Structures are given as C-alpha cells and as structure tokens.
Amino acid sequence: MQTQKARLHSCGPEYLFLFLFNQILSQIFSNLLSNKKTKSIVISSWFTICHSFVFCVRNGSPDVPKKVSPRAARPLKIAALEPESSSSPISATNRTPKDKSPKVLNRRSPRSPVSEKKRPSRITELELLVSQLQEELKKAKDQISVSETSKKQAEQEAEESRKQLQEVSSKLEESQNQFVETSALEEETDKTGSLVFQSVSQECDWEFSATAGERAGLAAVAHEIRQLKLQIEMVASSEAGHVKQAELYNSEVQLLRGNLMDTLFHVENFRNQLKDCEISEAETEALATETLRQLENAKKAVEELKSDGTKAVESYKKMAVELEQSKSRMVWLEALVNKLQNNPADLENHEILLKDYESLRRGESNEMDEEVSSLRCEVERLRAALEASDKKDQEGNVEASSRLRIQAELQSELKIAKSEIDELKARLMDKETELQFISEERDNFSMKLMKNQKEIDIEAELKKLREAIENLKADLMDKETELQIVSDENETLKSDIHKSETDVQDAFLKLGIAMEEADKSSKKAVRVTEQLEATQASNSEMETELRKLKVQSNQWRKAAEAATAMLSAGNNGKFAENYNQTNSPYSEDIDDELTKKKNGNVLKKIGVLWKKPQK
Incomplete structure (x- = not known):
C-alpha cells in the first residue's frame, strides 16, 4: 500500500483524479449490474465509455509528447476493465518489467513547466468525459423507460392478437x-334430377363465383394466420417478461410475508402482555x-370503639361517683346505726333531722330524691331493726357482709372495665396500624393506576400497530391479487397461444378440406x-324430328x-266411309308409332342422364 501511495503521489493530479474517477465508476456500474433489467444496457454503455476514455487518453492534448501517453493509458485501461486490480498491492508488485524500465521512470520523473501549464486543459477534458458519462447514463435510463413502454405495447398487441384470433375463428x-x-345445395340438385337442369346451371354459375370468392377469402385468411403466428411469437417473447415480473412480485410478497410474520409475532406478544395487564388490573381492582371495604369497616369499628370507650369512661365515672356516694352513705349509716344503738331516744331527733335534710335536698336532682327515698326506706327498716335489735343483729351483719361483697364485685367490675379499656x-393501636397499611396500599394502588395509564398508552400504540398491520395485510392482498391477475393473464396467454396454434392447425386442415x-x-x-x-343436343334432335313429323302430318291431312x-261427289259417302275406315286406323297407327318413338327416345335420354351422375 505504501508503494502504491508513493506511486500515486509521484503521478500528477490528473492521474489521481483518473484513479478516483475509475473507482467511482466501478462502484456505480457494479450497482447497476446487480439489476437484471439494466444489465445489457449498462454493459453496452460501459464499452462505449471505455472506448471513448481510452481514445481521449491516447490522443491527449496536442502539446504533450506522444511517448508518455500510451505508457500512461495502458494501466488506466486495465483499471477501467478491472477496477479491483488497481487497489491490490499484489498487482502492483507483479507488473511486467516493461513498466519498471528506467526509460519510463526517466520520462515520468522530469516535469516540464509546459506540462504543468497544460494540466487544466486535461482536467477540462476529464470534466467533459464526466458530462458524457452522465448523458450516457441518462440515455440508459431512457432506454429502460422505452423498454417498459415496449412491454406495455407488447401487452396491448397481445390483446389485439386475441381479438384478431377471435375474428379469424368467426370467419372460419x-x-x-x-x-x-x-x-346441401349439391344434395338438392342431385335429388331434383333432370327436371331442373336450367336451375342447376344457374346454381353452378353461382357456385363458380362463390368458390372464386372463397378462394380469395381463404388466401386472406392464410395471410392473417401468418400475421397471427408472428404476433404469437411476440406474445411468447412478452410472456418471458411477464414471468420475470411475476418472480419479482413473488419475491416482494415473500418479503412482505416475512415482515407480516414478525409483526404478528410482536402483536401476539403485545396481546399476551395486555392479557397479563388486564388480569393484574382485575386483581388490583x-x-x-376489598381494601375500601375493610377501610369502611375499620372506620365503623373505630367509631364504635370510640363510642364504646366514651360510654365506658362515662360509666366508669358514674360508678366511681356512685361508689363514693355509697361509701359516704355507708359511713353515715354506720354512724347513724352506732348512734341509734347507743341512743335509741335520738330516733325522734333523727327523724326531725331527716325531715330537715329532706327539706334541704328538695332543690336537688331526681337522683338525690331517689336516694332520700331509699334512705327513708332504710331508716324505716332500721326502725324495724331497732325494735327487734336483738333478733336482727345477725341480719345486720349479713347485710354488711353483702355490702362488702357488693363492694368487692364493684371493684372486680372496675378492674374488668380497666382491662377492657x-x-x-x-x-385502637391495631386499627391505626391497619390504617397505615391501608394508606400504603392506597399509595401502591395509585402507583398501579399510573402503570395502568402507561398500559393504556401501550394499548393505543397497539391499536396503531394493528392499523399498520391491517394496512400491510391490505397491501399484501393487493399484491396477491395483482399476482393472481398476472398469473391468470399468463395462463390465459398460454391457453390463447395453444388455442391459436390449434386454431391455425384446424384452419390449415379446414383449408385443405375446403380446397x-x-x-x-x-x-x-x-x-x-x-x-x-348432352341434354341440349338431344333436345335439338327431338325438335328436328318433331318438325319433320309435323310437316308429314300436314301433308297427309291435305x-x-x-x-x-273428290269422292264425296261420286259415291255419296261410301267412298268416304271406306276412306275413313281405311284412313283412321292408319292415321291412328302412325300417331301411336310417333308417340311411342318419342316416348322411347325421351326415356332413353332420361335414363342416360340419371346414370351419369351416379357414376
């Protein structure tokens, strides 16, 4: 590569430009040769370009010496025909000794100022070559378009040939x-026989004219059949183009099918993802x-617990107040009992005090009235107890024990209330934790809702993909219909060609039969x-014989x-009778003989005429 670069640097900018131009042309023509349709056109244009290029390089400018140009043109010609050989280092090393001769080096090494001045002219020539190449490429494209139009014209000619074949078949x-x-007319003439000879003669004349016209028509048909053969050959040549187009369409359809399979695979994946998303959405819903229901139940339970707690606290407070009141009452009653036991005379004073107490407690609430009434009952009971103090000391002890038991029960109930609280x-702590858990689940649910929105976006994209797939399917269906139409047209063309060949063969057979x-x-x-x-001659003979017989009969009558x-005057009728007797049978015999002869001749002639056509 370094030697090649050194050689390129040793050459002038003209050769560098030529080298780059050669590589660009090789790439362009390699791309064009990949297409089968433009291959022949590109090859022809390539040879013309190479020829013109070599001619221009050999001629060069008029001021440059002619010894340098052929040496420089040979490697360029090889590079134009084989573009890959110019870039390989092996070809640079494996050159002939003529290229390595000192003469060539001596010729290339010195650079005259005249050649340096004439370089722009060489560049202009190369630009002209580039413009020529572009024009030839345009011509190649025009030839491709012309070939496409000729294909369309061939299809139209094939349709016209079909129509002409139909017309020829109708003519046949x-x-x-x-x-x-x-x-049929000939059979009728055979049946009618000798009685319609004049009509037969007219029909024969008509047949002669008809056969002449038919011969002319058959000649025209043969000419048309030859033209149809040429058109059939053109159609067969156009069929090859149709087959190539069908192959191209098949390749395109296969590519589209592969794309469809990929898209369908992606669509199935998206569908599975959608199903999973729908299932997850249902589960999240x-x-x-469930969480909302649990929240509502928890709220209701919390409210109930709060109400129960408040009620329990209120009941606890009431119980504490009642306990304190009962304790104070117990103390007061015990003091009263002790006083009464010590001073039974103070009962009356106590009643007075109770009355005063009642008068003082009238302004209090209904609960105090009830307690006063209960105290009155207890006082009355105590009176009864005092009356029988000895008997009911034990009962007082029992009541004290019962009261103590009630106090113990109240204390146990207070403990139970505390434990319930x-x-x-x-x-409440558990419900608060549940509320926190529910709030966390609510946050998770909001996150899932965001994911669902993303899934909705994915569904929109899926819809777009489905629409694109439907469009691709529609395009595929159109391509398949076009393929079917092309294949049907090819089959119809083949069948028409076979039919036309068979029709031509049948036409030739029919022509032979017609001839x-x-x-x-x-x-x-x-x-x-x-x-x-013959009949006319026999008729003429019969006419001559009839004329002779007419003349003789006229003579005999006279x-x-x-x-x-003469006899009527002498014999008065006898001679006439004898004459009539002798004359009438003779005349009758003559008439009979004449009629027999006529009939015999006529019958003979008719028999001869009947026998001739049977032969």
Whole structure:
C-alpha cells in the first residue's frame, strides 16, 4: 500500500483524479449490474465509455509528447476493465518489467513547466468525459423507460392478437357454414334430377363465383394466420417478461410475508402482555374494593370503639361517683346505726333531722330524691331493726357482709372495665396500624393506576400497530391479487397461444378440406355442364324430328281432305266411309308409332342422364 501511495503521489493530479474517477465508476456500474433489467444496457454503455476514455487518453492534448501517453493509458485501461486490480498491492508488485524500465521512470520523473501549464486543459477534458458519462447514463435510463413502454405495447398487441384470433375463428365458422350450405345445395340438385337442369346451371354459375370468392377469402385468411403466428411469437417473447415480473412480485410478497410474520409475532406478544395487564388490573381492582371495604369497616369499628370507650369512661365515672356516694352513705349509716344503738331516744331527733335534710335536698336532682327515698326506706327498716335489735343483729351483719361483697364485685367490675379499656386501646393501636397499611396500599394502588395509564398508552400504540398491520395485510392482498391477475393473464396467454396454434392447425386442415371440396365441386360442375350439353343436343334432335313429323302430318291431312272432297261427289259417302275406315286406323297407327318413338327416345335420354351422375 505504501508503494502504491508513493506511486500515486509521484503521478500528477490528473492521474489521481483518473484513479478516483475509475473507482467511482466501478462502484456505480457494479450497482447497476446487480439489476437484471439494466444489465445489457449498462454493459453496452460501459464499452462505449471505455472506448471513448481510452481514445481521449491516447490522443491527449496536442502539446504533450506522444511517448508518455500510451505508457500512461495502458494501466488506466486495465483499471477501467478491472477496477479491483488497481487497489491490490499484489498487482502492483507483479507488473511486467516493461513498466519498471528506467526509460519510463526517466520520462515520468522530469516535469516540464509546459506540462504543468497544460494540466487544466486535461482536467477540462476529464470534466467533459464526466458530462458524457452522465448523458450516457441518462440515455440508459431512457432506454429502460422505452423498454417498459415496449412491454406495455407488447401487452396491448397481445390483446389485439386475441381479438384478431377471435375474428379469424368467426370467419372460419362462416366459411364452414358456407361449405355446409354448398353441400346441401349439391344434395338438392342431385335429388331434383333432370327436371331442373336450367336451375342447376344457374346454381353452378353461382357456385363458380362463390368458390372464386372463397378462394380469395381463404388466401386472406392464410395471410392473417401468418400475421397471427408472428404476433404469437411476440406474445411468447412478452410472456418471458411477464414471468420475470411475476418472480419479482413473488419475491416482494415473500418479503412482505416475512415482515407480516414478525409483526404478528410482536402483536401476539403485545396481546399476551395486555392479557397479563388486564388480569393484574382485575386483581388490583378486587384488592382496591376489598381494601375500601375493610377501610369502611375499620372506620365503623373505630367509631364504635370510640363510642364504646366514651360510654365506658362515662360509666366508669358514674360508678366511681356512685361508689363514693355509697361509701359516704355507708359511713353515715354506720354512724347513724352506732348512734341509734347507743341512743335509741335520738330516733325522734333523727327523724326531725331527716325531715330537715329532706327539706334541704328538695332543690336537688331526681337522683338525690331517689336516694332520700331509699334512705327513708332504710331508716324505716332500721326502725324495724331497732325494735327487734336483738333478733336482727345477725341480719345486720349479713347485710354488711353483702355490702362488702357488693363492694368487692364493684371493684372486680372496675378492674374488668380497666382491662377492657386497655384492650380497646390495643385495638385502637391495631386499627391505626391497619390504617397505615391501608394508606400504603392506597399509595401502591395509585402507583398501579399510573402503570395502568402507561398500559393504556401501550394499548393505543397497539391499536396503531394493528392499523399498520391491517394496512400491510391490505397491501399484501393487493399484491396477491395483482399476482393472481398476472398469473391468470399468463395462463390465459398460454391457453390463447395453444388455442391459436390449434386454431391455425384446424384452419390449415379446414383449408385443405375446403380446397378438396372446391375441387370436387368444380369436377361436379364440369360433369353437370357436360350433362347439360348432352341434354341440349338431344333436345335439338327431338325438335328436328318433331318438325319433320309435323310437316308429314300436314301433308297427309291435305291429301285426305282432297280425296274426301273428290269422292264425296261420286259415291255419296261410301267412298268416304271406306276412306275413313281405311284412313283412321292408319292415321291412328302412325300417331301411336310417333308417340311411342318419342316416348322411347325421351326415356332413353332420361335414363342416360340419371346414370351419369351416379357414376
């Protein structure tokens, strides 16, 4: 590579430009040669370009010496025909010793100022070559377009040839019908016989004219058949182009099918993802509904617990107040009992005090009234107890024990209430944790909703992909329909070609048959003319004989009339009778003989005429 670069640097900018130009042309023509349609056009244009390029390089400018140009043109010609050899270092090393001769180096090494001045002219020549190459490329493109138009014209000519084939087939059918009619007419002439010889002569004349016209028509048909053969060859040549187009369409359809399979695979993946997303959405919705229901239940339970807690606190406060009141009452009652036990005379004073106490407690609430009434009952009970103090000391002890038991029960109930309050507090803590968990789930649910929005966007993209797939399917269907149309046209063209070949063969066979039938009809016409001439001759002979007989009969009549006139005067009728007796049978015999002869001759002639056509 370094030696090659050194050589390129040693050469002038002209050769560098030529080297780059050669590589660009090789790439362009390699791309064009990849297409089968433009291959022949590109090859022809390539040879013309190479020829013009070598010619220009050999001639060069008029001021440059001629010894340098052929040496510089040879490697360029090889590079134009083989562009890859110029870039390889092996070809640079494996050159002939002529290229390595000192003469060439001596010629290349010195650079005259004249050659340096003439370099722009060489560049202009190369630019002209580039413009020529561009024009030739345009011409090649024009030739490609012309070839496409010629293909279209060939298709139109094929359609016209089909129409002409149909017309020729219709003409052949008409000629067949005419031959059938002529054969029917010939059969009718054979049946009618000798009684219609004049009409037969007219029909024979018409047949002669018809056969002449048919021969001219058959010649025209043969000419048309030759033209159809040429058109069929053109159609067969155009079929090859159609087959190539069909192959190209098949390759395009296969590519589209591969693309469709890929898109369908992606669509199936998207569908599976959508199904998974829908399932996850349903699960999240179910979880959300459950969590909302649990939240509502938790809120209700919290509210109930709060109400229960408040009620429990209120009841606890009431119980504490009642306990304090009951304790104070117990203390007061114990003091009263002690006083009464010590001073039974103070009962009356105590009643007075109770009345005063009642008067003081009237302004209090209903609960205090109830307590006062209960105290009154207790006082009355205590009175009864005091009356029988000895008997009911034990009962007082029992009541004290019962009161102590009630106090113990109240204390146990307070403990139970405290434990329930602690449990309610624990439940409240649990519900708060559940609320935190539910809030976290709510956040997760919001995140899932965001994901669902993304999935909705994915669904929109999927819809777009489906629409694109449907468009691709529609394009595929159009391509398949076009392929089917092209294949059907090819099959119809093939069938039309086969039909046209068979029709041509049938036409030739029918022409041969028609020619044979025309020859037969001409022979029959000659026979009929001969028969007509014979009948005319026999008729002329019969006419001469009839004339002779008429003359003789007239003479015999005149003689008979004269004899009757002479004899009628002498014999008064006897001679006339004898004459009539002798004359009438003779005349009758003569008439009978004449009629027999006429009938015999006529019958003989008719028999001869009937026998001739049967032969």
